[in-house]
Amino acid sequence: MLLSPAAERNKDALLQVLKDLLDTDRELFGLELGSGTGQHVIHFAQELPFVTWQPSEISSSAHESICSYITATKLTNVLQPVYLNIEDHWENWAGLPKSSCDVVLCINLLHFCPFRTIQNIFKGAGELLKIGGLLLTYGVSHNAEKSLHFRNPEWGLPDTDVLRQLGYENAMRLERMVRIVFKKCFSCLTFLCNRFVHLTELKLKVCTSTASELFHLQFIVVMYRTKIREKLSLSEYLWT
Numbered sequence: 001m002l003l004s005p006a007a008e009r010n011k012d013a014l015l016q017v018l019k020d021l022l023d024t025d026r027e028l029f030g031l032e033l034g035s036g037t038g039q040h041v042i043h044f045a046q047e048l049p050f051v052t053w054q055p056s057e058i059s060s061s062a063h064e065s066i067c068s069y070i071t072a073t074k075l076t077n078v079l080q081p082v083y084l085n086i087e088d089h090w091e092n093w094a095g096l097p098k099s100s101c102d103v104v105l106c107i108n109l110l111h112f113c114p115f116r117t118i119q120n121i122f123k124g125a126g127e128l129l130k131i132g133g134l135l136l137t138y139g140v141s142h143n144a145e146k147s148l149h150f151r152n153p154e155w156g157l158p159d160t161d162v163l164r165q166l167g168y169e170n171a172m173r174l175e176r177m178v179r180i181v182f183k184k185c186f187s188c189l190t191f192l193c194n195r196f197v198h199l200t201e202l203k204l205k206v207c208t209s210t211a212s213e214l215f216h217l218q219f220i221v222v223m224y225r226t227k228i229r230e231k232l233s234l235s236e237y238l239w240t
C-alpha cells in the first residue's frame with residue numbers, strides 16, 4: 001500500500017470542489033486517470049458514496065496499491081483498477097463506452113505530460129463524459145514548471161486559456177478555476193461537458209435563414225445552456 005504525502009495534502013481541497021459541483025440526488029459513475037496510490041479515489045468513495053469510482057493506471061505497483069486500499073477499506077463503490085494508458089486512443093481506454101462517465105478525474109497528471117498527451121486526455125474525456133458531466137484537472141502552475149521542464153522538456157501545464165480552448169474543441173466548457181497553494185500554486189480546473197448544446201448551436205446556424213430566426217434560436221440555445229444545469233429537457237424548457 002503506497003502513500004503519497006501530496007495526495008494526503010490535497011485530497012480534502014479536491015473533495016470540496018467535487019462536493020460543490022456534483023449532483024447528490026442520483027447514482028454517478030466516475031473514472032480516474034492515473035490513479036497512482038489510490039488515495040484520492042478511496043477518499044472520494046468514502047465521502048461521496050453515491051459515486052461508483054473506476055480507478056485506472058498504467059503501473060502495476062500502483063494497481064497493487066489501489067487493490068490494497070480497496071481491500072483494507074472494504075469499500076463497495078470502488079471497482080478494481082483497470083489498465084489504462086492515457087496515450088492510447090480513448091476507444092482503448094479499458095473499453096469504456098462513449099458517454100458513460102459523469103466525472104473524469106485527472107489529478108497531478110497533466111503537468112507530467114507532453115502536449116499531445118494532454119490533447120488526447122481532453123479528447124478522451126470529451127467522448128467519455130455524459131452531457132453535463134465533469135472533467136476535473138489538478139496540476140502545478142508555472143511557478144514550479146522550470147524543474148519539470150528540466151526533467152523532461154516536453155512536460156508542462158499549458159496556460160489556462162490553452163486548456164479552455166482544448167475543452168471547447170472537445171465540447172467542454174471551463175466552469176471553475178480554484179487556486180490551491182501548498183508552497184507552490186496548484187490550479188484545479190473543472191470543465192462541463194456541453195456536447196448537446198455545442199452540436200445544437202452548429203445545427204441551428206446551418207438551418208436558419210433569416211437574421212431574426214437566427215437571433216431567436218440563438219436566444220433559446222443560450223437559455224437552454226443555462227437551464228442544462230437545472231436538468232430541464234429542451235422540450236420542457238420550450239413549453240415553460
Ligand SMILES: C[S@@+](CC[C@H](N)C(=O)[O-])C[C@H]1O[C@@H](n2cnc3c(N)ncnc32)[C@H](O)[C@@H]1O
Pocket residue numbers: 004006007033034035036037040057058059062084085086087106107108109112
Ligand atoms: C504524479 S502521479 C499522480 C498520481 C495520483 N493521481 C496522485 O495525484 O497522487 C502520476 C501517475 O500517472 C501514472 N502514469 C504515467 N504515465 C501514464 C500513462 N501513460 N497512462 C496512465 N497513467 C500514467 C503514473 O503511474 C503515476 O501513478
